[in-house]
Amino acid sequence: MAGFFKKTRAFSRLKIAALLMAGMAGLPAHAAVEISSFNAREYDSIVAVNKEGGYSLRNTGFSVGDIQNMKKALESNASELASLKKVVNDQAKLIEELKRNGQSSASSSSSSNSEISSLKRQSEEQTRGIKQLEGQVSDLKRSAGSSNSSSSSELSSLKRDVSNQQRDLDNVKRELDNLSRKVK
16 A cells, blocks of 8 residues: 555656546537646545546546545554554563573572571571580589589580570571471
8 A cells, every 4th residue: 555655656747647638538518627736635535547538537436535535544553553562572671581580580599598508507507506505514514512602604604605506596597497488
């Protein structure tokens, strides 16, 4: 359709007038057609030459406004098509980016899983260390009879070690919980 408009623009008004004159050459003398130099209006009808039983002009049912509206619709459709192509290209780029991020996310997820496993092992080791220290504290309490002063300093030192270990264990558990939430 766009080619049609380009071709019609190539015709000069003179060529169109000559074609109309040639088409009307076979018309009877009583059918007068006036050729005007004014531009066609939107409501003007488009006519066609009919060759049945001689040449005659017939109304096509199209107006100049119909042709102009078709041209506008064609331009609008071309613009919308270009816009949709841009959207499709943008979405394709996003999909590729998500695929790349998904692959890197999978590798970071596996590294997070190894970090979580490492933290779990550390937590278990610290729990065992705390239990050993608690056992030593209870042994000291039982044997605390005669050497009360020296064992009380050892006892307070062991209590500090136990509380430090407990604090470290709590920190590791918090980190483990945070990492678990991030992985999910």
